[in-house]
Each structure stands twice: as C-alpha cells, then as structure tokens.
Amino acid sequence: MTAGSQTSSFNEADVMFAQQMIPHHQQAIQMAQMAPSHAQSPKVKQLAAKIRAAQAQEIKTMTSWLHAWGKPVPTGMPAMMAPMPGMMSPQEMSQLMAAHGAQFDHTFLQMMIRHHQGAVEMAKTEQARGLSPDAKKLAQQIDTSQTAQITQMRQMLEQ
Numbered sequence: 001m002t003a004g005s006q007t008s009s010f011n012e013a014d015v016m017f018a019q020q021m022i023p024h025h026q027q028a029i030q031m032a033q034m035a036p037s038h039a040q041s042p043k044v045k046q047l048a049a050k051i052r053a054a055q056a057q058e059i060k061t062m063t064s065w066l067h068a069w070g071k072p073v074p075t076g077m078p079a080m081m082a083p084m085p086g087m088m089s090p091q092e093m094s095q096l097m098a099a100h101g102a103q104f105d106h107t108f109l110q111m112m113i114r115h116h117q118g119a120v121e122m123a124k125t126e127q128a129r130g131l132s133p134d135a136k137k138l139a140q141q142i143d144t145s146q147t148a149q150i151t152q153m154r155q156m157l158e159q
Contacts, residue, residue, distance in 0.1 A: 025055040034108070
C-alpha cells in the first residue's frame with residue numbers, strides 16, 4: 001500500500017465505525033425486509049425499500065474498506081459485542097415480526113427512529129475521531145440522510 005492511497009490513512013475509530021455500522025445496518029435491513037409483507041402504509045413500504053437499498057450499498061463500501069485495511073469484517077451479531085446505540089433486542093425484532101398492518105407501521109417507525117438515532121450517534125463519533133477521509137465522508141452522509149429520515153418518520157407517526 002502506498003502512502004498516497006486512500007486506504008492508508010485510517011485509525012482504530014475508522015475500523016470500529018465500519019465494524020459496528022455493518023451489523024447495525026444489517027439489522028435495519030432485516031427490519032426493512034419485513035415491510036413488503038407486514039406494512040399497511042405505502043409510505044412505510046417505500047421508506048423501507050429506500051433504507052434497504054441505501055444501507056446495503058453502505059455495507060458494501062464499509063466491507064471493502066475493512067478488506068483494504070486488513071481488518072476483519074463482522075459476520076452476524078457476536079454475542080459478546082458491546083451493545084450499539086439504537087440496536088433492537090431479539091425480543092423487539094420478534095415483536096416487529098409479529099406485527100401486521102397499522103400496528104406494524106407504527107412499531108416499525110418507532111423502532112427505526114431509535115435505530116437511526118443510534119446510527120447518527122455512531123456517525124458523529126466517527127466524524128469526531130476518525131482519520132479516513134472516506135469513512136468520515138460516509139459518516140456525514142449517514143448523519144444527513146438518517147436525520148432527514150427521522151424527521152420524515154416522526155411526521156408519518158403524527159399522521
């Protein structure tokens with residue numbers, strides 16, 4: 001790796017950001033994948049599809065960084081991993097899975113707001129402590145897009 005390459009400038013905060021955000025995003029995708037068969041609102045279904053597409057792409061990006069940095073890529077949710085902000089418990093995921101129609105819409109929006117708030121918190125930490133320009137840029141994008149989605153979801157809950 002050359003000193004000028006984008007992947008050479010990273011620190012432990014960048015690695016932790018990617019290693020934690022990947023399973024965090026994977027859970028959001030799991031939640032969003034329930035929407036087509038469980039949600040009643042077309043707006044919830046559209047938002048879930050948007051979340052799924054954006055976060056799947058971000059996982060690919062972060063996975064490529066970890067490979068380039070020579071760091072392990074997380075697979076699944078390690079039981080001993082420190083809980084991450086906004087993550088749903090297995091019980092909460094079961095509760096969401098069991099919900100249908102308007103109840104699913106309401107539960108999904110409440111849980112996804114909390115989930116996004118956790119991701120925004122993690123992104124702000126990366127922006128403050130990270131070194132990698134690419135990781136900091138993605139953290140800024142996550143902060144911006146998920147903050148906007150939180151506002152949108154709150155409005156949807158009020159309707």
